Amino acid sequence: MLLIGGIEDIVTQSKIWKLHGYGETGEWSELGTSLKAAVFSGSAIKMGGMIFLYPGYHEPGQFQLGNIQRIDLAPGETEIKSVAIIGSISPSNFYLPIILATEYTCEQ
Numbered sequence: 227m228l229l230i231g232g233i234e235d236i237v238t239q240s241k242i243w244k245l246h247g248y249g250e251t252g253e254w255s256e257l258g259t260s261l262k263a264a265v266f267s268g269s270a271i272k273m274g275g276m277i278f279l280y281p282g283y284h285e286p287g288q289f290q291l292g293n294i295q296r297i298d299l300a301p302g303e304t305e306i307k308s309v310a311i312i313g314s315i316s317p318s319n320f321y322l323p324i325i326l327a328t329e330y331t332c333e334q
Contacts, residue, residue, distance in 0.1 A: 229254070230279060230297070233266040240264040242297075242306065259306040263293040271325040275299045280323050281315065 229243040240261040243254045267282030276299065281292030294313040297306055 228277070230270055230277070231261055231265040231268065238264040238266050257306055259309055261295055262309055262311045263295065265292070265295075268292075269323045269325045271327055273327055275301075275303060278312075278325065280325055282323065 227245040229245070231241070232239045240263065242257045242259060242261065244257055246253050246255060261279070263281075265279065265281045268280050269282070270277055270279045272278075277297040279295040279297065281294065292315045293311045294315065296310050296312045298308045298310070299305070300307040
């Protein structure tokens, strides 16, 4: 499981964390790869070997250009290969947007 972005101590995060194990034995570790733009209150969906991240807010109470990001997973889907900004929406004033896969049309 991955934890992507978020907010900590009123600071928007670009960190990506990974859960190793489950239950009481599970431990979180920060991955070396970060998002290209910090985001919280967004949504993500995994399609194939990619995770698409649609922005919510970038800073508490501020509406600004929101970067849509793609996280490419390495073969085996246990590590991140790369992160890229693939588009934007202005203003990014969506709070917890819903992403629904209707058909696979994205190409790398």
